[in-house]
Amino acid sequence: MNTLSASVPEKRMGFQPGDRVCIKSREEIQRTLDNWNELKGCGFMDEMWQYCGTEQKVLKCVERFLDESDYRVKQVRGIYLLDGMVCHGTVDFGPCDRSCFFFWREEWLDKLNESR
Numbered sequence: 001m002n003t004l005s006a007s008v009p010e011k012r013m014g015f016q017p018g019d020r021v022c023i024k025s026r027e028e029i030q031r032t033l034d035n036w037n038e039l040k041g042c043g044f045m046d047e048m049w050q051y052c053g054t055e056q057k058v059l060k061c062v063e064r065f066l067d068e069s070d071y072r073v074k075q076v077r078g079i080y081l082l083d084g085m086v087c088h089g090t091v092d093f094g095p096c097d098r099s100c101f102f103f104w105r106e107e108w109l110d111k112l113n114e115s116r
Contacts, residue, residue, distance in 0.1 A: 015080055019058040020112040023082075026052045029108050042079060042105050047090055055112060056082040062103065078106040 015021065023029075026049055032039045062079040066072075081101040089095035 015058045015061065015106065015109065015111065017058055017060050020055060021058060021082070021109040022055050022112055023051050023053065023104070024108050024110060032105070032107050039105050039107060040078070042076075042103050044105075044108070045087070045090065045102065047087055048102055048104075051085065056085060059083040059101070080104045080106060080109065 029044060029052065033044055037044045059081040062076055062081060064073055064075050067074045080103075082104055085102050085104070086099040087096065087102060088099065
């Protein structure tokens with residue numbers, strides 16, 4: 001994932017820890033993805049589809065992470081961790097006990113009204 005250019009205007013949601021969000025529908029998310037199932041370099045894993053349409057709580061915003069594919073710290077914007085939303089393995093690689101958080105792009109989330 002590359003740092004987004006400051007010259008490109010973007011709509012920012014500004015989710016905060018504790019905010020309630022709804023993960024958009026499969027159709028809405030598919031419209032944002034390229035041929036590699038990515039949006040702005042962030043992959044949407046097959047294991048994430050099951051959560052479409054569900055309500056979740058924002059755990060935190062991701063600003064930096066260690067990319068283990070090249071062992072570099074990457075700076076990002078618009079990526080969130082959702083409380084308890086972790087990977088337990090993939091169809092391709094099988095079960096995994098590491099429990100890594102899924103990365104959720106803000107474009108895949110809708111903020112819910114506080115009154116819900």
